[in-house]
Amino acid sequence: MKHAVIVGGGISGLSAAYELDKAGVPYTLIERAPSLGGVIRTNRIGGSTIEAGPDSFISQKPAALELIRELGMADQVIGSNDHLRITFLQRHGRLVPLPDGLMMMIPTKVWPMVRTPLFGWGTKIRMGLEYFRKPGVFPDRSVAEFVRDHFGQETVDYLAEPLLAGVYGGDPRELSVLSTLPRFVEMERKHGSLTKAALLAKPPAKATPGAPTLFRTLKNGLGSLVEALQPKQTVLHGEAAEAVERTSSGFRVRRGGDWIEASHVVFAGPAYEAGRLLDGRLGELLGSIAYASSATVALGYRKAQIGEMKGFGILVPGVERKRMRACTFVSNKFSGRVEDGYEVIRCFVGGIADEGVLDLSDDAIVATLREELRELVGITAAPEFAVVERWRRAMAQYTVGHNARWEEIQGLAAKVPGVYLAGNGYRGIGIPDCIEMGRAAGRAIVTDPQP
Numbered sequence: 001m002k003h004a005v006i007v008g009g010g011i012s013g014l015s016a017a018y019e020l021d022k023a024g025v026p027y028t029l030i031e032r033a034p035s036l037g038g039v040i041r042t043n044r045i046g047g048s049t050i051e052a053g054p055d056s057f058i059s060q061k062p063a064a065l066e067l068i069r070e071l072g073m074a075d076q077v078i079g080s081n082d083h084l085r086i087t088f089l090q091r092h093g094r095l096v097p098l099p100d101g102l103m104m105m106i107p108t109k110v111w112p113m114v115r116t117p118l119f120g121w122g123t124k125i126r127m128g129l130e131y132f133r134k135p136g137v138f139p140d141r142s143v144a145e146f147v148r149d150h151f152g153q154e155t156v157d158y159l160a161e162p163l164l165a166g167v168y169g170g171d172p173r174e175l176s177v178l179s180t181l182p183r184f185v186e187m188e189r190k191h192g193s194l195t196k197a198a199l200l201a202k203p204p205a206k207a208t209p210g211a212p213t214l215f216r217t218l219k220n221g222l223g224s225l226v227e228a229l230q231p232k233q234t235v236l237h238g239e240a241a242e243a244v245e246r247t248s249s250g251f252r253v254r255r256g257g258d259w260i261e262a263s264h265v266v267f268a269g270p271a272y273e274a275g276r277l278l279d280g281r282l283g284e285l286l287g288s289i290a291y292a293s294s295a296t297v298a299l300g301y302r303k304a305q306i307g308e309m310k311g312f313g314i315l316v317p318g319v320e321r322k323r324m325r326a327c328t329f330v331s332n333k334f335s336g337r338v339e340d341g342y343e344v345i346r347c348f349v350g351g352i353a354d355e356g357v358l359d360l361s362d363d364a365i366v367a368t369l370r371e372e373l374r375e376l377v378g379i380t381a382a383p384e385f386a387v388v389e390r391w392r393r394a395m396a397q398y399t400v401g402h403n404a405r406w407e408e409i410q411g412l413a414a415k416v417p418g419v420y421l422a423g424n425g426y427r428g429i430g431i432p433d434c435i436e437m438g439r440a441a442g443r444a445i446v447t448d449p450q451p
């Protein structure tokens, strides 16, 4: 008889469990932490709904919306206030709005680029000349090499680095362009110029109130998705899976000193945990996928103390040498999240270049952020609350060569029937990617003809 063990109760493991529950396949889910959800957790502070980890998911990848619809929660989906979207970048200590018409780091409008103080003339001329590049195919290279090649170093420092720091907490000199920006590689292969390719593509619809938005979330926070995914079968909290062994009938997984028999095992934690539990070349490759640590810090103020903040938030490029890497003005980004009369500034620190910040005390982190916000936006008031959430080794780094490594991992895993991988270490770091991979693992177990 089938009995699966799922190691890890983040969104990947919960999505696998959801498929097994639907089909009535028995399983045990082992989660090291006292609660489920992994990095997805929503805090309620006063009258505000504040995300401890991720705050939204991208709607272009359908897996999250599909699951939410299946769970009967479609009416709870809200979009970001894109008609109000302005993102500021810190440059030489000042705030500069991101110019209109940027598709990540690809300029698609001339005048906003000509007028922006974000770049010098050398970069602006280079951006214009990029239009005349010929198509080409290159081996995998770093995001920094790729962007520098197209638009110059200033674009790496003031666009690619801060944008990718927000998603991966990573270093563009290490991250693989093929794994993190595959669409841009395809554009380069077909058109040479990214600007030309972007102009040929359908322009994004103008943001208007009520129009579908790129980033969506749930009215009561992403934690409500975790609540709706509560597993219906055995969940063992509070202790990690310690070891996995092959047996004549499948596997056994040790947890809290006891062995649990399993016909199938889903490794739904970080890749390095799967690497620790699996041996040989497969374990070695999984263990070689790097992860970055980061922390979010929610600072709650009365609006009367700090005035109206403009835009969605601020990105701080690494070259500006600050500890705050980004912040979001939560009440501007999502309606109904922050209690009337209040503002919550959600700051991000850490990432691969500054993991040491997680070892500082909460007070020290908050003091540093307050000082940096004072310099940047003139806030001198003390926050009414400050909540620091640390996420150690939680963000996978798809470094150069990642796709080749992942192919080898898939080949080796396929030789161990009954072993499944799900999580953010492989094919995508976002919530929709993790849901898709978790559900695929669950479905594969359901349809496996082996008992």
Ligand SMILES: Cc1cc2nc3c(=O)[nH]c(=O)nc-3n(C[C@H](O)[C@H](O)[C@H](O)COP(=O)(O)OP(=O)(O)OC[C@H]3O[C@@H](n4cnc5c(N)ncnc54)[C@H](O)[C@@H]3O)c2cc1C
Binding pocket: 007, 008, 009, 010, 011, 012, 013, 030, 031, 032, 033, 036, 037, 038, 039, 040, 052, 053, 054, 055, 056, 057, 058, 239, 240, 241, 242, 268, 269, 270, 273, 294, 295, 296, 391, 394, 395, 422, 423, 424, 429, 430, 431, 432, 434
């Ligand atoms: C601060 C932050 C902000 C983010 N923002 C966004 C965003 O806005 N939008 C978006 O789409 N994505 C975002 N992401 C990425 C996304 O949230 C994650 O990639 C995704 O939620 C990971 O889910 P997971 O289940 O694969 O892993 P996790 O959430 O890390 O869960 C893995 C679970 O496995 C458990 N575990 C590990 N080892 C063991 C073991 N040996 N035994 C038992 N249990 C174990 C852990 O305790 C953990 O609960 C963000 C990530 C972070 C850290």
